Structures are given as structure tokens and as C-alpha cells.
Amino acid sequence: MSDLLKGRTGEWEMVIGLEVHAQVIADAKLFSGAATDFGAEPNEQVSFVDAGMPGMLPVLNEACVEQAVRTGLALNAEINLQSIFARKNYFYPDMPQGYQISQYEDPIVGEGEIVIDLPDGETRTIGIERLHMEQDAGKSVHDRHPTKTYIDLNRSGVTLMEIVSKPDMRSAEQAAAYVTKLRAILRYIGSCDGNMQEGSLRADANVSVRRPGEALGTRCEIKNLNSIRFMRQAIDYEAARQIEIIEDGSEIEQETRLFDSGRGETRSMRSKEDAHDYRYFPDPDLLPLRLEQGYVDALKASLPELPEAKKQRFMEAFGLSAYDASVLVAERETADYFETVAEGRDSKLAANWVMSELFGSLNKAELSLSESPVSAPSLGGLIDLIADGTISGRIAKDVFADMFETGKPAADIVEEKGLKQVSDSGALEAAVAEVMGANPDRVADYRGGNHKLIGWFMGQIMKASGGKANPQMVNQLLREKLDAGD
Amino acid sequence: MSLDKDTVRRIATLARIRVDEDALEPLAGELNNILGWVEQLNEVDTEGVPSMTSVVETEPFKRSDTVDDGGKAEQVLANAPEEAEQFFVVPKVVE
Numbered sequence A: 001m002s003d004l005l006k007g008r009t010g011e012w013e014m015v016i017g018l019e020v021h022a023q024v025i026a027d028a029k030l031f032s033g034a035a036t037d038f039g040a041e042p043n044e045q046v047s048f049v050d051a052g053m054p055g056m057l058p059v060l061n062e063a064c065v066e067q068a069v070r071t072g073l074a075l076n077a078e079i080n081l082q083s084i085f086a087r088k089n090y091f092y093p094d095m096p097q098g099y100q101i102s103q104y105e106d107p108i109v110g111e112g113e114i115v116i117d118l119p120d121g122e123t124r125t126i127g128i129e130r131l132h133m134e135q136d137a138g139k140s141v142h143d144r145h146p147t148k149t150y151i152d153l154n155r156s157g158v159t160l161m162e163i164v165s166k167p168d169m170r171s172a173e174q175a176a177a178y179v180t181k182l183r184a185i186l187r188y189i190g191s192c193d194g195n196m197q198e199g200s201l202r203a204d205a206n207v208s209v210r211r212p213g214e215a216l217g218t219r220c221e222i223k224n225l226n227s228i229r230f231m232r233q234a235i236d237y238e239a240a241r242q243i244e245i246i247e248d249g250s251e252i253e254q255e256t257r258l259f260d261s262g263r264g265e266t267r268s269m270r271s272k273e274d275a276h277d278y279r280y281f282p283d284p285d286l287l288p289l290r291l292e293q294g295y296v297d298a299l300k301a302s303l304p305e306l307p308e309a310k311k312q313r314f315m316e317a318f319g320l321s322a323y324d325a326s327v328l329v330a331e332r333e334t335a336d337y338f339e340t341v342a343e344g345r346d347s348k349l350a351a352n353w354v355m356s357e358l359f360g361s362l363n364k365a366e367l368s369l370s371e372s373p374v375s376a377p378s379l380g381g382l383i384d385l386i387a388d389g390t391i392s393g394r395i396a397k398d399v400f401a402d403m404f405e406t407g408k409p410a411a412d413i414v415e416e417k418g419l420k421q422v423s424d425s426g427a428l429e430a431a432v433a434e435v436m437g438a439n440p441d442r443v444a445d446y447r448g449g450n451h452k453l454i455g456w457f458m459g460q461i462m463k464a465s466g467g468k469a470n471p472q473m474v475n476q477l478l479r480e481k482l483d484a485g486d
Numbered sequence B: 001m002s003l004d005k006d007t008v009r010r011i012a013t014l015a016r017i018r019v020d021e022d023a024l025e026p027l028a029g030e031l032n033n034i035l036g037w038v039e040q041l042n043e044v045d046t047e048g049v050p051s052m053t054s055v056v057e058t059e060p061f062k063r064s065d066t067v068d069d070g071g072k073a074e075q076v077l078a079n080a081p082e083e084a085e086q087f088f089v090v091p092k093v094v095e
Helices: A062-074 A172-189 A228-247 A293-301 A307-318 A322-329 A333-344 A347-364 A376-387 A394-405 A410-417 A425-438 A440-447 A453-466 A473-482 B005-014 B021-043
Strands: A011-023 A085-089 A099-105 A112-117 A123-135 A138-142 A147-150 A159-165 A203-208 A220-225 A256-260 A266-267 B087-091
Touching: A011 A172, A011 A228, A062 A123, A062 A159, A062 A172, A062 A293, A062 A453, A085 A228, A112 A172, A112 A307, A112 A322, A123 A172, A172 A203, A172 A228, A172 A307, A203 A228, A220 A228, A228 A256, A228 A266, A307 A322, A307 A333, A307 A347, A322 A333, A322 A347, A333 A347, A333 A376, A347 A376, A347 A394, A376 A394, A376 A410, A394 A410, A425 A440, A425 A473, A440 A453, A440 A473, B005 B021
Parallel strands: A220 A256
Antiparallel strands: A011 A159, A011 A203, A085 A099, A099 A123, A112 A123, A123 A159, A138 A147, A147 B087, A203 A220, A256 A266
């Protein structure tokens, strides 16, 4: 409900559908044996097929088919046992064939769905319309010459999966959650690295607005959004633009728009007379792709545990909240780390340590989890020391900072620095007696009814012990001694 | 189905083929003849018949995911009208 937008004339609802282009992880291209590595010298990873030389024939890379099917299965989607490659015809300098080989009427993957996690812990199911395979185009470089464009065909022919959602999203936040979840799924199964900076994952957003409950409005497509932050900005800007146009009494013109991240606005990209007419037809160079059900079943059986299943398991097995579980499963690496820490230990304590101390320290040091100086077993060792009463939770934070700094095991640091918690009741009783003896007026005050003073006594003893006194025991002893004189 | 002059002009533009204004009308006639000829196929009842995609029922040949091509920028660029720093060079394209 809160997703509705307020205009001058009433409330509006945003309707968003996303087309995500995900680069498939494979060594070679979709139809040629040229390499796909990022960052090679210009035109070094180009075969004559990728350069559109006459007479060259495409030959399908079976690993890319496997990746597309695995992705479809991970999206709970229907796998089409027959799919057809089609030519999408248009001219652009970075596409030397004069057509992109794509799939049109018969894509390899049909309808599916994914469950997205919203910040309040709520979930929402977003429909997937289809997934198809296609070739990427080359790269145009506009900034090396004032009047020329430079073309690098290294990316030409690299395999993309275009994943099309249904228009099921109602806010920029939901769109962001969708891309986040989709990215997590792709990374879990290893079909795309999800690197938005390098362009391995990019989204086109179809945005329209309507009065709540009414028919869909005319949409505009915002092309090539290469970060989640820009996507949110672009969607919000675009919806506001459309509402203003309609409220001013005009109509939305269906068009393709670009997001200018510098100005934070979208602008029209192609003029109307240039409206696309791709004249798709089945590619005569490629036979229909046929898959056996047994092949699909085998791939399904080999999929790893996916984020949604893992989240449910973490909630049930470890008693985590929906929010905590969704944070911990967002990356497979994080989930594995957490599971190692939590195994055989207090899982809520483990979740807290991973999510607050560890993530906090990593963020501050600008390190990724794989670069963490504290390994999962090592963090587990620290939690064991808290659990068996060797150190207090407060001291543990100092020990953790030390571990993060030096990479040493918790037990060694505790030993070296003499940080063991004092749980010897004789020593603690002496400390309690000393503080009470030194502050008779406060003792009297407490006994006169000011029971809040117990906190002050606690503080004195903890301070005197350098934080090492066992706080539960001190608390208990203090109550006994102070209340004894009532 | 019948093509008019405007449609022929549009198809020519999409295909990046320059057709002189006075050639459009005769070309429309020629194309309409071809379309008319192909349209005879509509006389055959194909209800329920799956489309035939190949004359030989055969599996498409697939390649394994092995890098065995590329590393020949010089040959790839050999026919380029203009090149620089190992890039193809074309007139400025700005969206």
C-alpha cells in the first residue's frame, strides 16, 4: 500500500518489468571457439564467426546450453525441450553480422518465478516470463577520437541469457530486491558472475504508471542500467516524469530511454521514425535445439542448494529471523562461513558475531569475506571461549579486534594478554567486599531502597578487574551481599 | 498481401539498400509478384502439421567449451577500411 505514489491529482501505482542480461560463465563464446576473458587487448578474442565474415557458420557451445538450462531450473521454470535460434535484424557498427542470433518464439526456458526479500522481512513472488540465449554485441568506444568511434569485437558473440520478468514489481525497491535475488541465484549456481561493473549483469527496466486497479499504462523502456543504485534512481525518476505528463493532460509515448547518471534523469534515446522492426526469422544456419528430459533431470539433480531453500533452512535449523537469514544467504560464501561458525554452537550468537562484528570490521577495512583475517573456524573458537565462560562477551570484542589485526587464534590472545574471565567465587567475593567496604554511604543508600545503585557497584568491580570479572557471578554476589543487610 | 511504395521504401531503409525514388514503384510490383507466388502455399491445408525446420532429421552439431580460436586481431582487421590501436574505426556513432 505504501508503494503508491502521490501525484497532484491523486495516487498512482508504478508497474515495473525487468529484462536482465546476464553473461554466461563459459570459456568460449556461444557459437565460436574464441575466449571470453574480460580485459583482453582489442580484437584479440575474435574468430571469423564473431567478426561476421562471409561463409562462417555458427556452432553451438554445449556448455552454454547447460548453463541456460541450469539457470532455468534454478528459477523454477519450465524447460522447453525444443527451442529455436532466430535472427534479430538490425544494423549497428558493433554487430558485424547485421543480425543478432537470439531466440524469439521458442526460447529455451519458459515461465518461472523467484521469491524476493524486502527490507521489512516480507517476501514477494515475481513471475519470470522467459529466458533465452543470445549473442552479445561488440563494444563501441566513443572517447578515443573526436569524430570517430572505435570498435572492439572481443565481446561479440559472448553468450548472454536474457531473463524477462513479468510486470510484477510495484516500486524501485522491489526491482532492486529482484535484481539482488536473481544475481544471488546466478552466482550460487555459477552461471553468471553477476559483476555489474564489468557489465556481466545489466538490466533494462520497463516502467509505466496507472491509477490503482486500472489497466496498464503505456510503458517506457530504460536501457542498460549497470548498477542497482542507478536502476532505483532511474525508475523513480521515470515514474515521476510519467505522472507529471499525465497530470498535465498529455499522453505517454512508448519509447526507449537512457538513464543519465550524472544528471539523475532519463532521456529519449531513439526517434520515432527509427522505431525498431527486427524482422525475426529462424536462423537457417542453426537446427532447432532439442534436449532430452533425462538430460534436464540430471542437471536438476546436480543443482546446489539455492538461496531460498537455504534461507528457509537457516530460519528453521538456526532459529534466525527472515531478515537475518536473507542477509546471510545473499552470497554462498557468506552462508558457508556462517554455517561453519554456527555448527555445534549457539546459532544466534554466531549470527550476531558474523553480521555485526565481522561484517562491520570487513566493511571498515574495505575487505571482502574471502580476504577476512579471521577464518570461520577461528571465529568459532572465539565463540567457544564465550560459551564456556573463559571470557566475557565484552572482552571478546577486544579479542576479536586483536584477531582481526593479527590473525592469531582467540585462545592465544586470551592467554598472552591474560584476559581470562575471573569466575573464582573467592576472588570475586573479595572484590565485592572491597568495593562495599570502601563505599559505606552508597551501601546504606542501596539498602535504603535505591536499588538502581547495583549498576554502579557492578561498574566499579568490572573496572577494577579490567573487565575480566564474570558479570553474571558479580551480579549475583552483589545482590546477595547488599540484600543481606536489608 | 500487397506492398505499397512506402512499405518498399521502409524495407529498403531497414536493409540499408539505397533505392531511387522512381525505382520504388517497379520494385513494389516485382515484390508483389514474388509474394503472390509464395502465397499459393496458403492453398495447402497445414492445420495441425508442425513446421518443418530441416529436410534431414538430424541433431545439431555442438562444440565443447574449449578455446581454440581468436588471437588473430591482425587478420580480423585486415579488411577494415580504417583501424587504429587494434580497433575498427568507424564514423562517430552517438545515441
